[in-house]
Amino acid sequence: MRIKTLIAAALLLAPLPAQAMEGHVEPLFWRLTLDQLERHWQDGQDATSWKLDGFIGGDYEKLRIKSEGEATDGHGVEELEIQALYSVMVDDFWDFQAGIRHDFRPQPQTSYATIGFQGLAPQFLEVDAQAFLSDEGDLTARLETEIDLPLTRQLILQPHAEIDLSAQDVPSQTIGAGVSSLGLGLRLRYEIVQEVAPYIGLSWEKRLGESARLSRAAGEDPDRVSFLAGIRLWL
Amino acid sequence: MSLFTRGLTAAMLLAFAPTAQAQHHDHANHHSPADATAAGQPGKADTATRTLDVTLGEHFIDPGTIRVAPGETVRFRVTNKGEFLHSFVIADTKTHGDRQAMMGMMLDHGMITETAVNPDQMKMDHGDGHGMNHDHHDLLLVAPGKSAELVWTFPQGGDIVIACDMPGHYEAGMAASLTITR
Amino acid sequence: MTMGTEGLSRRDALRLAAAAGMAGVVSLYPGRRSFASADHETSLLVEETSITIDGDRFGAIAMGGSVPAPTLRWREGQEVVVQVTNRLREPTSIHWHGLLLEGMMDGAPGFNAYSAIAPGESFTYRIRLRQSGTYWYHSHSGGQEQRGMYGAIIIDPAEREPVRADREHVIVLSDHTADHPDHIMRKLKVSEGYYNKGKRTLGDLIGDIRRDGLAKTWADRRDWGDMRMDPTDLADVTGYRFLANGKGIQDHWTGLFKPGERVRLRLINASAMSIFDVAIPGLPMTIVSADGQNVLPVKVDEFRFGVGETYDVIVMPTEDRAYTLMAEPIDRSGYARATLAPRPGMAGEIPPLRPRAILTMADMGPHHGMDHGSMDHGSMDHSSMDHGAMDHGAMDHGSMDHAAMGHDAPVPAPPTRDGPPQGWDQAGTPPGKRALTYADLKSLTRNADTREPAHEISLRLTGIMERYIWTLNGHKFDHGGPIRVNQGDRVRLTFVNTTMMAHPMHLHGMFFELENGQTDRKPRKHVVIVPPGKTVSVVLTADEPGDWPLHCHMLFHMNAGMMTRFIVTPSSATATL
Numbered sequence: 005m006r007i008k009t010l011i012a013a014a015l016l017l018a019p020l021p022a023q024a025m026e027g028h029v030e031p032l033f034w035r036l037t038l039d040q041l042e043r044h045w046q047d048g049q050d051a052t053s054w055k056l057d058g059f060i061g062g063d064y065e066k067l068r069i070k071s072e073g074e075a076t077d078g079h080g081v082e083e084l085e086i087q088a089l090y091s092v093m094v095d096d097f098w099d100f101q102a103g104i105r106h107d108f109r110p111q112p113q114t115s116y117a118t119i120g121f122q123g124l125a126p127q128f129l130e131v132d133a134q135a136f137l138s139d140e141g142d143l144t145a146r147l148e149t150e151i152d153l154p155l156t157r158q159l160i161l162q163p164h165a166e167i168d169l170s171a172q173d174v175p176s177q178t179i180g181a182g183v184s185s186l187g188l189g190l191r192l193r194y195e196i197v198q199e200v201a202p203y204i205g206l207s208w209e210k211r212l213g214e215s216a217r218l219s220r221a222a223g224e225d226p227d228r229v230s231f232l233a234g235i236r237l238w239l
Numbered sequence: 240m241s242l243f244t245r246g247l248t249a250a251m252l253l254a255f256a257p258t259a260q261a262q263h264h265d266h267a268n269h270h271s272p273a274d275a276t277a278a279g280q281p282g283k284a285d286t287a288t289r290t291l292d293v294t295l296g297e298h299f300i301d302p303g304t305i306r307v308a309p310g311e312t313v314r315f316r317v318t319n320k321g322e323f324l325h326s327f328v329i330a331d332t333k334t335h336g337d338r339q340a341m342m343g344m345m346l347d348h349g350m351i352t353e354t355a356v357n358p359d360q361m362k363m364d365h366g367d368g369h370g371m372n373h374d375h376h377d378l379l380l381v382a383p384g385k386s387a388e389l390v391w392t393f394p395q396g397g398d399i400v401i402a403c404d405m406p407g408h409y410e411a412g413m414a415a416s417l418t419i420t421r
Numbered sequence: 422m423t424m425g426t427e428g429l430s431r432r433d434a435l436r437l438a439a440a441a442g443m444a445g446v447v448s449l450y451p452g453r454r455s456f457a458s459a460d461h462e463t464s465l466l467v468e469e470t471s472i473t474i475d476g477d478r479f480g481a482i483a484m485g486g487s488v489p490a491p492t493l494r495w496r497e498g499q500e501v502v503v504q505v506t507n508r509l510r511e512p513t514s515i516h517w518h519g520l521l522l523e524g525m526m527d528g529a530p531g532f533n534a535y536s537a538i539a540p541g542e543s544f545t546y547r548i549r550l551r552q553s554g555t556y557w558y559h560s561h562s563g564g565q566e567q568r569g570m571y572g573a574i575i576i577d578p579a580e581r582e583p584v585r586a587d588r589e590h591v592i593v594l595s596d597h598t599a600d601h602p603d604h605i606m607r608k609l610k611v612s613e614g615y616y617n618k619g620k621r622t623l624g625d626l627i628g629d630i631r632r633d634g635l636a637k638t639w640a641d642r643r644d645w646g647d648m649r650m651d652p653t654d655l656a657d658v659t660g661y662r663f664l665a666n667g668k669g670i671q672d673h674w675t676g677l678f679k680p681g682e683r684v685r686l687r688l689i690n691a692s693a694m695s696i697f698d699v700a701i702p703g704l705p706m707t708i709v710s711a712d713g714q715n716v717l718p719v720k721v722d723e724f725r726f727g728v729g730e731t732y733d734v735i736v737m738p739t740e741d742r743a744y745t746l747m748a749e750p751i752d753r754s755g756y757a758r759a760t761l762a763p764r765p766g767m768a769g770e771i772p773p774l775r776p777r778a779i780l781t782m783a784d785m786g787p788h789h790g791m792d793h794g795s796m797d798h799g800s801m802d803h804s805s806m807d808h809g810a811m812d813h814g815a816m817d818h819g820s821m822d823h824a825a826m827g828h829d830a831p832v833p834a835p836p837t838r839d840g841p842p843q844g845w846d847q848a849g850t851p852p853g854k855r856a857l858t859y860a861d862l863k864s865l866t867r868n869a870d871t872r873e874p875a876h877e878i879s880l881r882l883t884g885i886m887e888r889y890i891w892t893l894n895g896h897k898f899d900h901g902g903p904i905r906v907n908q909g910d911r912v913r914l915t916f917v918n919t920t921m922m923a924h925p926m927h928l929h930g931m932f933f934e935l936e937n938g939q940t941d942r943k944p945r946k947h948v949v950i951v952p953p954g955k956t957v958s959v960v961l962t963a964d965e966p967g968d969w970p971l972h973c974h975m976l977f978h979m980n981a982g983m984m985t986r987f988i989v990t991p992s993s994a995t996a997t998l
Contacts, residue, residue: 035611063610063890063897063982096885097649124887127646155623198615238612297583297865298718322867323717353717353863407718410707410735412585412683 034060035238040072040191042234044207048225051076059091066091068101073109084108087118098123105136110177115139128152143171144179150189160201164189173214178222180214193236201236276377278330278399282312282392290314295381296321298411300401306418312392319381323354325403325413327379329391338378338404346406353405355382378404393419459547460499465490465515467538467560468508472569472597474662475669479599481569482509482560488667489593489691490558490572497553497579503546505538512537512562515546516929517574518729519556519713519947522548524967527929529561532986533968537562553578554713555687555731557593564602567693567976571595575687576713583865584709586685586735590676594699594726594748594757596661596692605658606977609889616660619653619752619777644782650886650921652780655845656752657889657922657977658694663750663757673768675760680741684761685709686734690726693976696923696950697726697748697757698848698856702772704744704761706734708857714932714945715865724857725751725848727925727950729974736761745769751845751923753777775849778842780921784953845923845953859937859957862944868934870962871941874913876906882918882926882951882973882983889981891920891973897982904971904985906963908992915958916951924978925950928987930969933959948974966991 040055053074059066068091073084089103098121105116120134128151135145150164166187170179186209193203209228211219216226288308293315294301307313317327328338345351379389393399402414463485470483484490484505495501507513514537516528524533526546538544553576560570573591598605608615629638645652668674678684686706690697700723707720710733724732726748738744743762750756753774760769842849850856884891894901906912914933916926927948934943936958943960951957972984 031606033607033610063888093888097887124649126649127643128649153623154620157618157620157622198612296581297715299581299583299585303585322865407707407709407720410683410720410737411583411709411718412735 030062032060032062034058037236037238039236040234041237042203042205042232044230044232046228046230049076049078051230061091064093066099068103081109083110089118091122094121095123097125101134112176114177125149138174140174142174144174144184145169155192158195160193160195162189162191162193162203164191170215173218175218178211178215178218178224180212180216180218182214183212184215185209185211189232191232191234199238202234203236204231204233206230207232276330276334277394277397278334278377279391279393281377282390284314284388284390286312286392287314287390288312290316293317293327293415295319295325295327295403295413297323298403298408298413300327300403300413300415303415304418305401305415306420307393308421309395309419310393312390315379315389315391316386317379317381317389318386319383322383324351324356324383324405325381325408326405327381327387327389327401328404329377329389329399329401329417331398332400334377335400335402335404335409339406339409342404343406351380356380395419459502461495461501462504463493463502464504464506466506466508467513467515467570470569472667474597474664474667475671477662479597479662480601481597482513482565484515484558484560484570484572488569489595490570492573492575492591493558494575494577495550496577497550500547500549503548504543505546506543507538507540509565510540511565512539513565513570514538514561515558515570516561517546517548517556517558518927519554519731520548520574521551521930521965524930524965524969527967527969529929529970532929532970550576552576552713553582554710554715555591555689555733556713557689557691557731559691561970564606564693564976564980566691567596567598567602569595569597571689571691573687573689583715584685584733584735585683587682588678589685589687590761591666591687591689592674592676592746592759593664593666593689593691594695594697595664595667596695596750597664598658598661600660602693602976602980606980609657609977609981613887613889614651614654616656616658617651617654618659618754619655620651621653641782648785650785652784652921653777654780654886654921655777656694656696656750656754657975659752659754661692661695661750661755663692663695663697663748663755665746665748665757665759668759670756670758673758673760675743675762675765675767677765678738678761678763680739680763682737684736684738686736686746687731688726688734689731690728692728692750694728695750696728696925697750698775699724699726699732699746699748700854701736701744701746701761702770704736704738706736708861709733709735711862711944712932712946712948716944717863717865717942719857719861719863720855721857721861722854723848723850725846725950727923727948727974728976729925729927729948730946730950743767743769745771747772749775751778751848776841778844778847778849780845780953781843784845785921859935859944859949862935862937862946863939864934864942864944867941868943868945870911872911872962874911874960876910876912877915878904878906878912879915879917880904880971880985882916882920882924884920884922884978884981884983886921889977891978891981891983893971893983893985896985898972898984899986900982901985903968903988905988905990907990908963908966910963910989911960912963913958913960915956916949917956918951918953921953922975922978923950923952924973924975924983926971927974928961928969928971930965930967930987930989931961931963933961935959963989965989 036058038056042053044051051074056071058069061067068089070087071085073081075081085105085107087103087105089101091099091101094100101122102119105118107114116136116138118134118136122132125131130150132148137143146168148166150162153161155161168185170181170184172181189205189207191203191205193201195201207230211226219226288311291313295317319325350357379387381387396419399417400414401417402409465485467484470481471478472481472488481488505515514528514530525535526548527533528535530537556574558572558574559566573593662669666674705720705722707718708716709718710716712731738761741763743760746759748757756774848856881894883895918924925948932945932947933949935946935949936943949957949959966989969987970984971987972979
């Protein structure tokens with residue numbers, strides 16, 4: 005009787021890691037979002053740009069890839085940036101991210117170490133805030149926010165704002181210290197299904213202060229307004 | 240009156256028990272024609288041809304099938320062996336519906352609970368037209384563990400059901416089928 | 422005794438269990454039947470199949486050859502044996518939902534030393550039936566339950582059946598979709614609100630401003646926005662076909678009756694994710710049993726049906742016509758339909774779908790960091806209350822008691838205004854009709870143990886909708902510690918729902934006694950719905966030693982982590998160890 009009880013007790017009390025995890029293995033999830041693939045029509049050179057976001061991981065930790073770039077007609081790819089980040093949940097709505105960024109364009113190529121926060125602020129504002137330290141020792145930051153406003157179930161208006169900051173002048177990239185540029189966008193997308201949504205929109209970019217001066221010196225227009233049309237996809 | 244010393248409940252149920260009518264100031268006469276329904280009328284104990292023991296419980300009336308002769312007077316000795324308050328009602332289907340509604344009202348007003356009769360409430364006039372109706376002589380309330388009696392004279396025929404009309408009990412199957420046959 | 426638990430195989434565990442007298446006679450060799458001295462024997466093959474719903478084919482998993490699986494009819498006191506053979510390419514399991522049994526036979530992988538049944542293998546369950554009533558069985562592995570692994574269990578009582586019916590029908594409600602459960606889980610994880618087709622739009626905004634005025638609409642939008650939550654989130658997953666006994670709304674399953682008969686319907690909500698409002702227009706229902714346990718009969722017109730719950734109801738159709746049993750999921754994304762008719766081939770009227778309720782700040786409860794702390798959830802009169810313009814300071818909270826909490830009656834909604842019914846519990850009950858509330862449930866038998874609990878356990882139901890992480894006390898399954906009590910302990914479990922979803926909480930191996938205002942007739946339940954923002958408490962006597970799952974019965978909530986271990990340490994073990 006005593007033996008039986010002991011066995012029963014052992015069965016009940018012993019931790020059973022193999023069994024415990026059975027059917028409840030921490031699963032990995034992934035998603036690849038082509039957030040923007042769009043054509044810009046503007047004064048001067050028309051352009052094509054894209055923005056990509058992908059992750060793989062569990063609930064709390066993820067590996068995250070971000071990329072964006074732009075190709076101007078007649079000049080080929082002028083901007084191409086890729087980030088690889090480790091992302092960890094620090095709050096119900098926020099992830100802390102750290103990793104590397106490499107800009108393949110413009111030339112010469114630049115590498116950065118980066119940290120930042122990505123998440124959902126009150127009132128459903130999607131926020132991505134990052135700081136970058138380049139291999140030249142230059143410190144810059146980027147703050148992006150956007151929100152989805154459903155007009156109907158399938159028609160969604162998405163305002164977007166971006167602000168770029170720099171701690172110092174980076175003449176090679178036509179960046180001046182302080183607020184270097186502001187960007188506003190408004191995209192109206194139609195979700196055929198959630199994964200596939202063509203859109204049209206407007207965007208406005210303005211370089212400020214020293215950045216504007218450097219741009220003009222480089223023969224670029226520091227103000228840029230464009231009509232755009234594109235498609236948003238995710239898998 | 241001796242019939243009513245059997246159980247507290249039965250004693251409290253002067254209003255319901257037909258043999259109590261003689262005690263009741265409102266009803267000078269035994270078994271006025273108003274007491275008669277399509278299902279028969281209260282009978283005099285001394286005219287009963289037999290006594291039938293009936294058991295109530297959750298949710299049954301035992302025996303589940305009762306045969307009587309046309310015009311027969313039967314003395315029902317009803318014992319509640321369940322844990323809840325039950326009733327014993329001889330009526331047609333429509334009257335059962337009325338009784339169920341009435342007992343639902345009594346529950347809502349606290350005159351009865353699911354397990355007992357509330358003696359204070361039973362004497363109260365609720366002043367809203369929902370006071371005790373003293374004319375339901377086909378209805379016997381029996382508290383858990385108690386017994387009560389009902390003497391009933393059946394008609395020559397008809398569609399009669401014996402059931403408990405506490406809300407939900409009839410639906411749960413607390414009914415006995417009654418056959419009037421020679 | 423020392424034991425390498427890492428490598429403990431199911432067979433080892435079985436052998437040990439058998440030696441310990443826990444499991445009785447078991448089959449040690451897959452494929453070999455060991456039915457020694459059983460009163461009832463059944464074999465169930467688990468295999469891939471396809472089913473046809475209203476003309477469309479869907480992939481499914483069958484147990485015993487059908488979806489739903491065959492109804493198992495047993496008698497209290499019997500020893501039953503069920504041999505389950507897995508013909509799937511993945512491990513499977515069968516859990517006997519609501520049955521009192523040895524832990525090893527409970528069928529939840531990872532608990533009680535039970536492991537899932539590997540592909541090609543068999544497992545023999547042996548259960549001594551200690552109860553009667555309507556229960557069910559289903560897979561406890563991954564998302565298999567949603568793919569068709571569910572069926573009814575009916576156990577006839579050894580003594581007199583307290584309900585006498587002329588005939589009875591089992592009605593198993595479920596939800597089926599072409600989407601594989603793994604695929605659904607991924608969508609939920611990577612795309613918040615993927616399945617919510619009812620998000621508020623500009624049109625809704627204009628409508629709300631017209632109806633409620635700009636200030637109120639603004640305040641309402643601001644409150645939801647602060648929480649980053651969506652008041653239209655009533656269900657996580659949509660796109661389901663709702664089934665009654667495996668039949669869709671066109672094929673509609675039909676149960677026959679003769680007018681005047683007492684018909685007992687044994688209803689089982691075997692759906693993965695769908696809480697239903699159930700009604701049979703024109704036919705009142707008398708509830709006689711909840712979760713297999715007899716209750717004092719209560720006559721209602723409708724009831725809200727949590728995932729995993731069972732109700733037995735009596736209907737007495739007197740007319741020679743067909744009736745429609747309607748089961749509408751609370752997000753009103755469709756309905757399940759069954760027909761009760763005097764003859765085959767008839768169809769009852771189908772009432773229009775009821776409006777979908779919208780959640781209010783009251784549904785968020787006092788747990789969201791916003792100042793809603795002083796609302797009285799227990800006794801407020803919803804019909805007379807203006808939710809939108811609620812005065813967050815004025816309501817009396819101090820007088821709230823346990824018994825009244827969380828069981829507020831789904832009082833008839835005020836459908837007078839243009840907008841949807843306001844509040845989770847607003848079922849859109851027609852005026853003059855009565856909906857069951859938990860407070861109506863009274864056990865037909867007295868509770869055996871009426872001791873005050875010595876052990877108070879608070880379990881916050883938590884989650885992050887945005888990430889689709891569901892947790893208990895903030896921990897995913899096996900990330901937090903288990904609940905430990907000693908055999909014989911009287912325990913109170915208080916569920917505090919801090920989320921905006923309802924959670925039907927299910928305990929294996931033991932019944933909860935729901936604290937619904939009853940003293941010695943608390944209804945015994947194996948699932949209790951904890952509405953959004955509400956608190957519901959249960960008590961129980963921990964008289965079944967074992968390592969029992971305690972989880973939300975929403976399939977994807979459980980699989981996303983909303984589960985814990987409820988460990989009852991045997992009293993003899995505490996004495997000897």
